[in-house]
Amino acid sequence: MAATAFHQAIGTLQSHGYFSNSGLNQENGIASFRLISKGLKLDTAMLRRGTYCSRKRSFSVIEASASQTTVFEPVSSPSNDSTSDSKKKSNEAALILIRHGESMWNEKNLFTGCVDVPLTRKGVEEAIEAGKRISNIPVDMIYTSALIRAQMTAMLAMTEHRRKKVPIILHNESEQARTWSQIFSEETKKQCIPVITAWQLNERMYGELQGLNKQETADRYGKEQVHVWRRSYDTPPPNGESLEMCAERAVAYFKEYIEPQLLSGKNVMIAAHGNSLRSIIMYLDKLTSQEVISLELSTGIPMLYIFKEGSFIRRGSPVAPNEAGVYAYTKRLAQYRQKLDEMLQS
Numbered sequence: 001m002a003a004t005a006f007h008q009a010i011g012t013l014q015s016h017g018y019f020s021n022s023g024l025n026q027e028n029g030i031a032s033f034r035l036i037s038k039g040l041k042l043d044t045a046m047l048r049r050g051t052y053c054s055r056k057r058s059f060s061v062i063e064a065s066a067s068q069t070t071v072f073e074p075v076s077s078p079s080n081d082s083t084s085d086s087k088k089k090s091n092e093a094a095l096i097l098i099r100h101g102e103s104m105w106n107e108k109n110l111f112t113g114c115v116d117v118p119l120t121r122k123g124v125e126e127a128i129e130a131g132k133r134i135s136n137i138p139v140d141m142i143y144t145s146a147l148i149r150a151q152m153t154a155m156l157a158m159t160e161h162r163r164k165k166v167p168i169i170l171h172n173e174s175e176q177a178r179t180w181s182q183i184f185s186e187e188t189k190k191q192c193i194p195v196i197t198a199w200q201l202n203e204r205m206y207g208e209l210q211g212l213n214k215q216e217t218a219d220r221y222g223k224e225q226v227h228v229w230r231r232s233y234d235t236p237p238p239n240g241e242s243l244e245m246c247a248e249r250a251v252a253y254f255k256e257y258i259e260p261q262l263l264s265g266k267n268v269m270i271a272a273h274g275n276s277l278r279s280i281i282m283y284l285d286k287l288t289s290q291e292v293i294s295l296e297l298s299t300g301i302p303m304l305y306i307f308k309e310g311s312f313i314r315r316g317s318p319v320a321p322n323e324a325g326v327y328a329y330t331k332r333l334a335q336y337r338q339k340l341d342e343m344l345q346s
């Protein structure tokens with residue numbers, strides 16, 4: 001039955017000119033075809049037999065691909081529901097930065113860098129505690145590195161958010177990943193927060209120090225030399241990245257992809273790493289290469305910035321979900337908190 005319906009759907013699409021002459025190549029129940037739709041040449045879409053049999057669903061798959069949308073458009077929170085461009089420019093937006101919770105190699109005091117290690121139980125608890133602290137602050141989009149310790153931190157923190165939107169990691173690594181992760185309910189999409197993973201936000205690559213014990217390394221090379229490798233701006237560890245080299249990818253990504261979202265009024269959380277975040281904070285706070293040496297970030301502590309008219313105002317770390325100070329920072333945060341209270345009391 002599914003096969004027949006599948007062929008009917010494909011036939012319908014074919015009759016509407018959705019296919020080029022390449023036709024269909026059906027193996028193992030997978031039909032791969034080139035789509036020519038609405039003048040847009042679409043990448044080959046992979047459809048699994050029986051999943052997209054209904055004609056409507058096939059069109060929705062194509063429309064989604066045609067518009068090249070991500071899985072869903074982030075819905076702006078009450079605090080920034082303005083639409084006109086001029087209002088967007090005056091929008092405030094909250095930016096939350098959070099270094100991942102304690103990792104298993106933090107616990108062992110090993111240099112980690114780009115090695116993909118998970119959180120410890122303490123790191124999980126730190127992430128949940130961080131979520132409590134930001135539970136009343138609006139989050140419309142989440143960016144994490146490609147490393148699991150940052151992704152775990154973001155997802156665990158959001159379990160504590162009072163808005164109860166569902167963070168969903170976007171999969172754009174292939175057309176199939178994009179197609180197979182489609183959401184077919186507009187209402188459900190509104191209850192989701194897109195999570196974008198970016199290697200550019202990965203921890204600085206620690207080169208030949210990765211996996212070495214930090215104390216043993218200091219004993220071997222000297223405390224001063226290790227401090228220079230760990231905290232200086234332009235001195236890389238052996239065959240690794242300096243903070244400057246890390247900034248060249250992390251800050252560039254922030255400026256190109258994250259800052260435009262803030263400018264449009266989207267509230268953003270970034271879950272990343274000690275050094276990739278140091279490089280971003282150096283940009284936000286306009287620190288010199290001398291000042292950044294003393295910048296240290298603890299694991300799992302959220303930091304709040306308010307982005308307004310192109311400037312970043314550092315607001316420190318909310319120490320509690322009901323900390324009055326957090327909501328005194330801007331009217332919009334106070335309004336959002338009030339709407340949350342009303343929504344949860346109704």
Ligand SMILES: O=C(O)[C@H](O)COP(=O)(O)O
Nearest residue numbers: 110111112113203230274
């Ligand atoms: O990569 C690591 O080892 C940690 O994430 C940060 O290490 P650091 O505090 O030595 O920069």
